[in-house]
Amino acid sequence: MAQTTKQWYASWFDTPYYHILYKDRDYKEAQAFMDNLTNYLNIPEGGKILDLACGKGRHSIYLNSLGFNVTGVDLSEQSIAYAKQFETETLKFDVHDMTKPYPEKFDAVFNLFTSFGYFEDDECNLQTIKAIKTELNDFGFGVIDFMNVNSVIDNLVAEDVKIVDGISFYQKRSVQDGYIIKDINFKINDETYQFQERVKAFTLADFEALFEKAGVHLLDVFGDYKLKKYHPQNSERLILIFK
Numbered sequence: 001m002a003q004t005t006k007q008w009y010a011s012w013f014d015t016p017y018y019h020i021l022y023k024d025r026d027y028k029e030a031q032a033f034m035d036n037l038t039n040y041l042n043i044p045e046g047g048k049i050l051d052l053a054c055g056k057g058r059h060s061i062y063l064n065s066l067g068f069n070v071t072g073v074d075l076s077e078q079s080i081a082y083a084k085q086f087e088t089e090t091l092k093f094d095v096h097d098m099t100k101p102y103p104e105k106f107d108a109v110f111n112l113f114t115s116f117g118y119f120e121d122d123e124c125n126l127q128t129i130k131a132i133k134t135e136l137n138d139f140g141f142g143v144i145d146f147m148n149v150n151s152v153i154d155n156l157v158a159e160d161v162k163i164v165d166g167i168s169f170y171q172k173r174s175v176q177d178g179y180i181i182k183d184i185n186f187k188i189n190d191e192t193y194q195f196q197e198r199v200k201a202f203t204l205a206d207f208e209a210l211f212e213k214a215g216v217h218l219l220d221v222f223g224d225y226k227l228k229k230y231h232p233q234n235s236e237r238l239i240l241i242f243k
Contacts, residue, residue, distance in 0.1 A: 012195045013076045017186065019056070020164050030113070031062050033145075033225035037110070038066060040227055041141050041241070046090075047107035050135055052098045052128075053115030057083030063110075064091040073102060099127040105137040112145045117200035125200070129214035136243060142216065146238045148223065149201045152180060154233070175201065204232070207240055216242045 012018050043049065045067050051060040054072030056079045064070040073096035074080050083093040096102055098111070099119070109132045119125055132142045153175055162169045172183040182197040202210075204221065211218050219242055222228060223235025230238065 012184075012197065013055070014078045015193075015195075017167070017193065017195075020167060021162065021169050021184070023164065025113075027058065029225055030059060033112075034059065034063055034066070036225065036227050037143060038063070038068070038108075041108055041143075043068060043107050048104070048137075050102060050104075050106045050109045052109060052111040052132070054083065054093065055079050057086055057093055059110075059112055060091060060093070061086050064088070071102070071104070071106075073098065099124045099131060101131040101134040104135070105140070106135055107137060107140050109135050109140065109142045110145075111143065114145070114147050114199060116144055116146055117202050118198070119200075120198075126210055126213055129210055129216060133214060133216050140243065141219070142240075142242045144207070144240045144242075146202060146207075146240070147180075147199070148230075148232075148235045148238045149180070149203055150233050151235060153201070156180075202238075204230070204238060204240075207238075211240075211242060218242045 046069055048069045048071070049063055051063065051070060051072040054060045054074050055076070057072045060070045060072035060083070069090045070092075072083060072091075072093045074083075074093075075095065075097055077095050080093050080095045087093060094102075111132070116128065117125065119128075136142060156173050156175070158174070159170075159172050162171060167186050167188065170185040174181050178201055179198045180201050184195045184197070186193050208218060218240060221230040221241075222237070222239040223230035224237050224239075227239070228235075
């Protein structure tokens with residue numbers, strides 16, 4: 001059964017089942033996004049990037065292949081233990097809590113693919129923005145790539161089943177108390193597993209309020225991985241560039 005002793009993301013992201021459920025994510029699209037982003041931000045060759053909530057490090061590895069000096073950090077000890085096999089002189093991985101400043105300065109801090117808004121305590125969201133601010137050098141940019149909540153809620157599929165590697169994942173989605181919630185149930189060898197994902201339904205206005213409190217300036221807002229203009233109802237993503 002899921003551990004209830006720690007935050008949902010600490011237990012769910014550390015299971016192999018999380019990686020099985022999401023293994024068909026579109027990495028070509030993700031790589032094109034990172035190409036577009038690093039070009040747009042004009043990060044210098046050999047520039048330093050912090051990949052916040054890097055998971056098993058796939059995006060860090062790709063950013064490193066583009067010629068950047070990358071540090072990937074994540075709360076999941078198992079994900080970081082896996083990622084460490086890819087370390088080089090210009091690519092390193094560390095277990096780190098993103099609500100606390102990492103003790104280096106970077107040309108860019110990336111928080112990609114909806115890796116924000118997991119905390120139950122709103123103060124932690126603010127602390128994360130403040131931490132990013134301290135991690136940026138004088139010319140650095142912060143990037144948060146979040147879902148476009150309006151579009152997600154409008155198109156929410158209440159229930160479905162996804163079969164991956166012979167496992168039937170039963171998924172239920174709902175909006176409760178300002179969170180978008182996904183309940184995931186599956187059975188393996190007659191044992192039932194239950195996990196829940198909870199992400200705060202942050203709108204652009206919510207981020208603007210957070211940024212103001214943290215003392216950072218919103219520079220640009222994009223609505224997809226091609227960096228097209230953000231439309232509140234139609235855009236797939238909410239991509240925020242700030243410093």
